[in-house]
Amino acid sequence: MRTGLRCMTGMAVAAALLSTPAHAGRIKELASIEGVRSNQLSGFGLVVGLDGTGDSTTQMPYATQGLKNYMDQLGLPLSAAGAAQLQMKNVAAVLVTAQLPAFARPGQLIDINVSSLGNAKSLKGGTLIATPLRGADGEIYALAQGNLIVAGAGASAGGSKVQVNHLSAGRIPEGAQVERSVPTPLQDGTTISLSLDATDFQTARKVATAINRRFGNGVALAMDGRTIQVKAPTTPNERVNFIAELEELPVEETIAAAKVIINARTGSIVMNQAVTLGPCAVAHGNLSISISSTPVVSQPNAFSGGQTVVGEKTSIDIKQDTGKIVQLPASAKLTDVVKALNSLGATPQDLLAILQAIKSAGALNAELEVI
Template sequence: MTHPTSTFDSLPTPVRPVWLRVCALLVCLLMLPFAHATRIKEVASIEGVRSNALTGFGLVVGLDGTGDQTTQMPYTTQGLSNYLKQLGLTLPPAQLAQLQMKNVAAVLVTSQLPAFARPGQALDVNVSSLGNAKSLKGGTLISTPLKGADGEVYALAQGNLIVAGAGASAGGSKVTVNHLSVGRIPEGAQVERSVPTALQVGESLNLSLNASDFQTARRVAEAVNRRFGAGVAQAFDGRTVQVRAPINPNDRISFIAEMEELPVQTSVAAAKVIVNSRTGSIVLNQSVTLGACAIAHGNLSITISSTPVISQPNPLSGGQTVVSEQTSINIRQEAGQLIQIPAAAQLSDVVRALNSLGATPQDLLAILQAIKSAGALNAELEVI
């Protein structure tokens, strides 16, 4: 009986050692720390090319009796008075104080003015109630100027609100789905003034890394120099890379477009554990490792119960019924078992080791801090 011949057996004898060395090299490459190949545009941005926040005070009208109570919200009445004056209508102060406009709500309008925005471009706006309006559903935002940090008007907002929610109330009961006091107007604002961007100024431009990392800054500079020539880019620090760019505007745009598409190898992120103390959320990245340690964790519970005790006087004694409370306090502490945690070199091993404790997320907050203090957690612990 003949056995099938494998591909390796069919190779000539002198070729086999070479084949084995190639396989060994591939295995070694796979065992190297994993590096992510991304484009420069995904790890850095052009310094100065950014959006600007816009905000403005406005009024939403046409509400179905769910607006502000103007007697409690004077700025709603004042805002309406200022708007009517612009239309040529003036009401005496006494009449303004008596108005009960339940179909008007004072709102704050916010938006983002993107880089290179030109007059006439449409922007999305968010509308949020400033007073005690019950709902903005079905309302219309009247013309509202949106100002920047310098106090200048850069856009005008107006339109019908979209409120993703519903609510009903009757007989003291109330049911609400989502927030009714916040709405959105797609393309509800129009740009009136552009913000100049210093993209075509000077002989060079700066690349600002999304995260400070000296290794990434060095690799970005090397990628640019490898494509456009030595000395074109140089890293200033862990976040800034200065790049010499063409003076001609069209050539500079083409240079930036090609530079942003260059691949760059980003280093593995620093080991970090993010702890949200408000929600109890814990997030670990792939670089977190754990040293061998032993943990004993027990739960302490305190229970306080109060039972009413009624003391009644004898008949015809003239006494009064007295109600007192009998309080019982019970303290219970569970036995803490000493658990040995092995050293974990990968994120999956760390997760498996922490799950073996059987602790709640709130307990893990204290356990991780204790492990860090003991020197067994090889990561930066950040509490947000």
């Protein structure tokens, strides 16, 4: 099963969460059924009814072109000259995205996200007009329309501006209606395949063992570290009942591979409870360089014909803190690893280099991953 991650961020690997006893998890929390998945939908649309906060016609021609095409479909074609005279302050070109859930049927409603494509100042109070949403195959699977919900506010006057949250993106709950379903191969063949969320041979073996213990030997077969093939009933109702019972089966605890995740941009460090530390000694010192500049004015004597010259006097100070050698004892638990690292008194950014050095020395029993 997945073990809890212990997060260490802030000041020098700050305080880590204490380890808690792991417990068995269900198959539905460790794996998913292959073929049962959602699909991404997207489409180009127009938001109308804005209070002068729409796209600029000169800088965003898509809004003008989109409105012209929409009017043509309504039987009200615009000439090129007429389209050029449109004032689009109340219209914004947007990109509409949604997720089509597995087993979705025509007539069902799904949520959609609406994001500005141009330079609209705000989508607040706008209405999305009928927008077809297409899948990766180019087919239309849903039709979106409705009033936007924008969780923000803003005001400007006299060159001053105040804004709360993001105004160029919004959401329409149940704003799209499914027009076409996606076939799901759930009922095909005599077997189904379980796909683990993470590749792990130990977990794959224990999932197969749990299924065989409940339904009989030979029902489940671990194909690799991520896939388990399961024999299933062929009738739809029996297969659904079989899957529902299968997903609730508990799986024995598994210990995840020891791993330390390092975010070099933020200085965050995350490690799981399988991380252990071998005995080692660490010395770390800080080098600081200070540069100060003081203006210096050279004033010529009276009637000398010289010019006043402004220069700078620069001083550079280099200071290196003494680094003491700290002995880190062998640590078999996450809490002991945290205490040992905190004893160094290093900042999170310094710990990035220290952890990599300890790993290179063979004293850190974990995989380092930098993101």
